[in-house]
Amino acid sequence: MRPLSHDWICVESPIFGILACMNAQTSPIGLVNLGPLAQLRAGRLPQRLLRLLVGLWLYGLAIALVVEGAIGASPWDVLHLGLSRQLSMSFGLVMVIAAIAVLLAWIPLRQMPGLGTVANALLLGPFAGLQLGWLDTPDTLPLRVAYLLAGVVLCALATALYVGAQLGPGPRDGLMTGLTRRTGWPLRRVRTLIEVCVLAVGVLLGGTVGVGTVVFAFGVGPLTQFFLRYLMVRLEPPADRTAVSGEAG
Numbered sequence: 598m599r600p601l602s603h604d605w606i607c608v609e610s611p612i613f614g615i616l617a618c619m620n621a622q623t624s625p626i627g628l629v630n631l632g633p634l635a636q637l638r639a640g641r642l643p644q645r646l647l648r649l650l651v652g653l654w655l656y657g658l659a660i661a662l663v664v665e666g667a668i669g670a671s672p673w674d675v676l677h678l679g680l681s682r683q684l685s686m687s688f689g690l691v692m693v694i695a696a697i698a699v700l701l702a703w704i705p706l707r708q709m710p711g712l713g714t715v716a717n718a719l720l721l722g723p724f725a726g727l728q729l730g731w732l733d734t735p736d737t738l739p740l741r742v743a744y745l746l747a748g749v750v751l752c753a754l755a756t757a758l759y760v761g762a763q764l765g766p767g768p769r770d771g772l773m774t775g776l777t778r779r780t781g782w783p784l785r786r787v788r789t790l791i792e793v794c795v796l797a798v799g800v801l802l803g804g805t806v807g808v809g810t811v812v813f814a815f816g817v818g819p820l821t822q823f824f825l826r827y828l829m830v831r832l833e834p835p836a837d838r839t840a841v842s843g844e845a846g
Contacts, residue, residue: 639832645762648830649713650720652759655751657724662748665732666741669807671752672796672814673769679802692722699768706775711765721767745809752813753820754828760821761829784825788818 663671670678673695680691696718703710735741760766766774769791776787792814800806 639763641830645764645830646712648762648828649716649759649764652755652757652762653716653720654724655755655758657721657726658728659748659752659755660721660725661728661732662744662751663809663813664729665734666744666748666809667734668741668745669809669811669813670805671817672792672799672810675799675804675806675810676795676802677799677804679799679804682803696768699772703768703771703775706772706779708771708775708778709765710771713759713762713764713766714768714771715765717759717767717770745812749813749816750820753817754824756817756821757824757828761825763830763832783822785818785822788821789815792817 677691677695684691735744756770760770760774773788773791777784796810796814
């Protein structure tokens with residue numbers, strides 16, 4: 598590893614000998630860690646706001662599909678169910694408490710919140726509740742499996758849309774992107790590890806699991822990374838561009 602500046606690191610491939618430089622504030626997939634105001638000033642704001650809202654709407658639909666499929670909750674919902682039983686609290690209150698706890702984990706990762714973080718907290722629940730009211734649990738197993746698979750794909754697509762808008766991820770996705778940026782690991786590995794750990798704790802607490810839980814845990818990470826390749830809005834902090842030009846001069 599060769600130092601370039603305080604904000605950039607360069608890694609030389611031991612196989613091909615290619616020197617690749619990456620900003621320390623940017624993940625390998627192009628996520629830039631900006632503050633709330635910088636996120637709004639980074640350009641292409643109308644497009645990014647539309648992606649954020651559409652992503653959250655689709656995420657709500659994904660939650661509704663998986664829940665109504667009734668083959669197994671997502672790992673985070675297994676945790677929420679387990680905590681709800683152990684603490685004798687409502688499912689919604691447990692989700693709020695869990696989100697606050699996850700946001701505290703952002704501090705050592707230096708993950709920046711933003712408009713997307715607030716929107717996730719305020720809109721995702723109502724979107725999911727509205728669409729749960731529109732959907733019924735299918736009577737046949739094949740259709741329930743179809744609900745599950747559609748929910749997993751939609752969840753990954755929705756995550757890529759609103760995280761790729763770079764307006765600040767939701768609490769749980771911010772944990773994923775923060776760890777990806779700080780460790781340099783592939784997003785699919787980080788997402789899968791988080792889902793598996795959350796699932797394990799949820800099971801110990803008495804949360805409900807099923808085949809759908811396993812499909813969700815191992816399917817969402819790779820699919821999210823795939824969609825992010827095409828849905829990421831590429832941004833670069835002005836300070837980083839200054840640092841690079843200064844080094845070049």
